[in-house]
Amino acid sequence: MEFFRLLGNLSAILLFVQISLFVLRRVYKYLPKRPKFFVPILQFLKNSHIYTGITLLVVGLTHGIGMLGTLQLHTGWILWFGIFFSFLGFLLKGKIGKKWVVGHRILGFVLILLFFVHNFFPWIF
Numbered sequence: 001m002e003f004f005r006l007l008g009n010l011s012a013i014l015l016f017v018q019i020s021l022f023v024l025r026r027v028y029k030y031l032p033k034r035p036k037f038f039v040p041i042l043q044f045l046k047n048s049h050i051y052t053g054i055t056l057l058v059v060g061l062t063h064g065i066g067m068l069g070t071l072q073l074h075t076g077w078i079l080w081f082g083i084f085f086s087f088l089g090f091l092l093k094g095k096i097g098k099k100w101v102v103g104h105r106i107l108g109f110v111l112i113l114l115f116f117v118h119n120f121f122p123w124i125f
Contacts, residue, residue, distance in 0.1 A: 004066030007059050014056040019108055021045040053087055073125055075118040082111050
């Protein structure tokens with residue numbers, strides 16, 4: 001059980017890393033003086049975004065199955081499906097066109113909300 005709790009913490013960190021790419025890009029864009037140390041951080045986040053996203057899907061799924069022991073309606077599953085749909089949007093971006101990124105970003109903020117619901121009210125249903 002402790003191992004699966006650790007996977008939950010890792011999932012939270014990965015979700016934070018995923019969202020931080022957008023947030024730090026916006027911070028950097030609107031700074032009057034753009035510090036040089038931001039550039040390698042943004043480059044690292046950009047290059048690792050797909051890999052941390054896939055890892056988040058796998059680790060989150062493992063965490064959920066391990067903690068619950070079964071498939072049942074839970075706030076964690078709703079959060080996981082949100083992450084899955086975000087990834088699915090990425091996979092279909094060729095068919096959707098450039099509009100996919102708007103939905104991807106909006107879903108990112110929805111995922112933050114779902115994370116807090118899952119973290120503080122896991123059995124809300």
